[in-house]
Amino acid sequence: MLELQRIRAEKKEIVERMKVRNMDTQSILDLIEELDSEKRATQVELDNKQADLNKMSQSVGALFKEGKKEEANEMRSKASAMSDEIKGVKAKFAKLGDKITEQLFHLPNVPNTNVPNGKSDQENQLISEHGTRPQLSNALPHWELAKKFDLIDFELGVKLTGAGFPVYRGKGAILQRALINFFLSEAIKEGYEEVIPPILVNEASGYGTGQLPDKEGQMYHVGADDLYLIPTAEVPVTNILRNTIVKESQFPIKMTAYTPCFRREAGSYGKDVRGLNRLHQFDKVEIVQAVHPNNSEKTLQEMVSYVQSLLNKLGLEHRIVRLCGGDLGFAAAHTFDFEVYSAAQEKWLEVSSVSNFETFQSNRLKLRFKSDEGKTMLAHTLNGSALALPRIVASILENFQLDSGEGIKIPEVLVPFTGFDKID
RNA sequence: GGAGAGAUGGCAGAGUGGUCGAAUGCACCGGUCUUGAAAACCGGCAUACUGAAAGGUAUCGGGGGUUCGAAUCCCUCUCUCUCCGCCA
Numbered sequence: 001m002l003e004l005q006r007i008r009a010e011k012k013e014i015v016e017r018m019k020v021r022n023m024d025t026q027s028i029l030d031l032i033e034e035l036d037s038e039k040r041a042t043q044v045e046l047d048n049k050q051a052d053l054n055k056m057s058q059s060v061g062a063l064f065k066e067g068k069k070e071e072a073n074e075m076r077s078k079a080s081a082m083s084d085e086i087k088g089v090k091a092k093f094a095k096l097g098d099k100i101t102e103q104l105f106h107l108p109n110v111p112n113t114n115v116p117n118g119k120s121d122q123e124n125q126l127i128s129e130h131g132t133r134p135q136l137s138n139a140l141p142h143w144e145l146a147k148k149f150d151l152i153d154f155e156l157g158v159k160l161t162g163a164g165f166p167v168y169r170g171k172g173a174i175l176q177r178a179l180i181n182f183f184l185s186e187a188i189k190e191g192y193e194e195v196i197p198p199i200l201v202n203e204a205s206g207y208g209t210g211q212l213p214d215k216e217g218q219m220y221h222v223g224a225d226d227l228y229l230i231p232t233a234e235v236p237v238t239n240i241l242r243n244t245i246v247k248e249s250q251f252p253i254k255m256t257a258y259t260p261c262f263r264r265e266a267g268s269y270g271k272d273v274r275g276l277n278r279l280h281q282f283d284k285v286e287i288v289q290a291v292h293p294n295n296s297e298k299t300l301q302e303m304v305s306y307v308q309s310l311l312n313k314l315g316l317e318h319r320i321v322r323l324c325g326g327d328l329g330f331a332a333a334h335t336f337d338f339e340v341y342s343a344a345q346e347k348w349l350e351v352s353s354v355s356n357f358e359t360f361q362s363n364r365l366k367l368r369f370k371s372d373e374g375k376t377m378l379a380h381t382l383n384g385s386a387l388a389l390p391r392i393v394a395s396i397l398e399n400f401q402l403d404s405g406e407g408i409k410i411p412e413v414l415v416p417f418t419g420f421d422k423i424d
Numbered sequence: 425g426g427a428g429a430g431a432u433g434g435c436a437g438a439g440u441g442g443u444c445g446a447a448u449g450c451a452c453c454g455g456u457c458u459u460g461a462a463a464a465c466c467g468g469c470a471u472a473c474u475g476a477a478a479g480g481u482a483u484c485g486g487g488g489g490u491u492c493g494a495a496u497c498c499c500u501c502u503c504u505c506u507c508c509g510c511c512a
Contacts, residue, residue: 043473043481054480057491058492064442076492077492081492083491245471376472
């Protein structure tokens with residue numbers, strides 16, 4: 001959520017930067033500014049009237065004590081009138097506040113100056129490519145490999161739950177667990193504290209990180225208890241810091257978590273959802289940081305390098321792209337995506353997204369820090385997938401399958417975690 | 425799930441309609457004293473909005489109500505604790 005002070009101070013720049021998202025925010029910002037100044041004026045009026053009432057009320061008490069009953073009653077009826085008047089002003093004040101939040105809640109983050117213009121993912125900026133492509137003459141897609149080697153049973157998941165809820169079994173399940181362990185132990189080496197958060201969150205947490213109200217329909221909602229299944233560990237982990245004031249010396253705050261993630265993916269269809277490409281339930285290790293505002297872009301770069309190191313260790317060909325304004329998520333100010341090459345599908349699969357949210361989340365979360373000068377300011381938050389499992393599994397299966405068709409080689413770094421070096 | 429009790433500043437804990445934004449203790453910060461420390465003593469110590477400042481306003485778990493006036497009374501929600509039941 002944008003800060004009102006920022007809108008007041010930099011409206012022109014914000015309008016310019018929002019154009020990068022192909023959004024014209026001029027009129028909405030004008031409206032917010034107008035509502036804001038009206039609200040502030042109303043507050044002054046309210047404060048003054050309230051101050052008057054407080055004085056009157058005090059004198060009622062004093063007059064009664066002095067035994068001046070008539071004067072007291074007179075004052076009381078005057079105060080009563082003032083009290084009614086205040087009720088009206090209060091209602092107006094609250095209504096203005098609601099209107100402002102309503103507007104603010106639906107306004108996405110301002111892309112920072114590193115973000116290029118662009119309408120869709122077609123215009124994302126290729127930053128770098130790494131690794132080599134395996135030479136395979138008859139590569140099978142991962143869903144066929146999964147079936148052939150009895151690793152993942154999609155039909156069984158349909159029986160138990162529905163499409164998009166696969167059952168991993170045997171070496172498929174072990175590979176899954178090995179990847180989780182590998183990612184967590186790497187993150188811990190990198191200085192992240194591991195947490196195991198709840199995977200159901202309340203409404204306030206959903207608002208805190210920006211999934212609500214923007215992505216309302218994307219989350220599974222447990223109606224009986226009014227809780228949401230998390231779409232990413234970002235939600236519970238970042239909300240750990242909701243409503244806190246940390247010391248500047250505590251920065252950077254680094255946390256990592258493995259959780260299953262749940263997404264309704266309403267509207268997805270076709271070959272995009274084939275196999276592991278898009279699931280309703282999947283596993284992911286997430287990294288989250290809260291840092292000093294001056295350091296967030298540097299931190300973003302560090303997180304990008306870290307994610308890259310994971311893909312290098314796994315030996316997967318990948319590329320890094322910088323999202324253009326049109327592809328940027330609602331809450332993000334700057335995002336890098338990681339894509340791995342899928343040898344059999346012959347396309348790039350997104351496996352990680354690393355973002356700087358600047359103050360967008362911390363403003364909602366009320367995540368602040370006390371600077372060394374004693375000033376209370378909003379922190380910057382960042383997070384990234386490190387990594388999302390399904391497409392990593394897909395590309396491991398596809399890229400490391402033996403051309404002979406006899407099996408799949410396990411990346412060396414995973415062998416200590418799997419206990420086997422080959423699926424056959 | 426049933427019965428009861430409770431929620432106050434960083435923590436502990438007073439306060440049950442009128443100078444209460446809130447006693448007191450601890451913690452914390454500054455000072456005096458000390459070779460240094462401890463102790464003792466003195467002072468400071470919530471957040472937000474508003475104002476040049478003085479100050480004003482709001483906040484005692486959340487929301488609503490009664491009243492001239494609510495931490496204090498009423499309603500409601502959430503959470504915590506105790507007992508019973510159930511249970512990995």
